[in-house]
Amino acid sequence: MNKITIVGAGRVGESAAHNLAKAELCREVVLIDIKEGVAQGTALDIQESAPIFHFDTTLAGTTDLHAMAGSELVIITAGIPRKPGMSRSDVLDTNLAVVNEIVDMLLKTAPNAMLLVVSNPVDVLTYAAWKRTGWPRHRVFGMAGVLDSARMASFVAMETGFSVRDITAMVLGGHGDTMVPMTRFTCINGIPIEHFLTKEQIQKIVERTRGGGAEILSLRKTASAYDAPAAAIAAMVDSISHNRRHILPGVAVLQGEYGLHDIGMGVPVVFGENGVEQVIELPLTPEESAAFMRSAAMVQADLDQLNK
Numbered sequence: 001m002n003k004i005t006i007v008g009a010g011r012v013g014e015s016a017a018h019n020l021a022k023a024e025l026c027r028e029v030v031l032i033d034i035k036e037g038v039a040q041g042t043a044l045d046i047q048e049s050a051p052i053f054h055f056d057t058t059l060a061g062t063t064d065l066h067a068m069a070g071s072e073l074v075i076i077t078a079g080i081p082r083k084p085g086m087s088r089s090d091v092l093d094t095n096l097a098v099v100n101e102i103v104d105m106l107l108k109t110a111p112n113a114m115l116l117v118v119s120n121p122v123d124v125l126t127y128a129a130w131k132r133t134g135w136p137r138h139r140v141f142g143m144a145g146v147l148d149s150a151r152m153a154s155f156v157a158m159e160t161g162f163s164v165r166d167i168t169a170m171v172l173g174g175h176g177d178t179m180v181p182m183t184r185f186t187c188i189n190g191i192p193i194e195h196f197l198t199k200e201q202i203q204k205i206v207e208r209t210r211g212g213g214a215e216i217l218s219l220r221k222t223a224s225a226y227d228a229p230a231a232a233i234a235a236m237v238d239s240i241s242h243n244r245r246h247i248l249p250g251v252a253v254l255q256g257e258y259g260l261h262d263i264g265m266g267v268p269v270v271f272g273e274n275g276v277e278q279v280i281e282l283p284l285t286p287e288e289s290a291a292f293m294r295s296a297a298m299v300q301a302d303l304d305q306l307n308k
């Protein structure tokens with residue numbers, strides 16, 4: 001890619017920009033933030049690391065949303081973060097207004113771009129952004145499942161002591177307490193985790209995965225997770241930028257898959273140069289399907305609030 005814009009130069013946006021630059025996933029990264037000087041300072045700080053990390057990506061910062069012009073991909077990390085005790089849904093109203101403003105300017109300045117939504121509640125905001133753009137669903141998607149699956153894989157590695165490089169995990173559903181860690185599709189070098197872990201250990205990992213973000217927030221007190229989310233963003237952008245067609249769990253607008261219509265949910269997605277190249281529909285057991293539908297009901301409850 002030539003140009004990627006990140007709207008929101010907070011911790012997630014900053015870390016994501018650095019990851020994109022170091023991997024040279026585009027020629028130019030533009031950071032936009034409402035606070036004067038924040039994006040500019042962040043861009044300069046990252047730029048000054050270029051001689052050390054040996055990247056030629058250029059960075060710029062501004063407060064002007066018009067700077068999105070010419071972007072091939074816009075990433076939204078802007079919005080208010082959760083505080084301890086808050087759910088992702090608690091920040092919906094404020095962050096919806098933020099996303100709407102960005103999308104309206106995006107339609108004017110970069111009408112041919114793709115849009116990656118990161119702000120919470122990501123499932124709802126991805127759907128809302130897609131609806132507002134009127135674009136095909138392959139151009140609007142959200143980041144959640146890559147992060148949740150990475151957390152699950154990390155916890156499996158911690159529990160087993162095996163190399164995290166050998167572990168693949170899959171998490172479906174909404175990015176919240178009702179997410180569905182798919183233990184049946186989680187393996188260590190192709191071997192199902194049931195071969196190494198007891199049911200009690202697996203259930204512990206499932207619950208810790210669901211509360212992964214809240215655990216970090218409760219420890220830090222004043223900041224949510226940002227390094228792992230930024231790494232997840234970079235993984236998605238890498239697949240798109242290089243047209244790798246990686247299968248990654250991401251938020252996509254469903255149009256009949258899993259029996260759902262007109263909703264944004266975390267599902268396995270083939271990410272390529274056009275964004276969402278394909279939604280993978282896994283064969284779910286009755287128990288898995290019931291858990292997925294419970295998660296969908298929670299997302300739908302937030303979507304219903306948008307229509308009131």
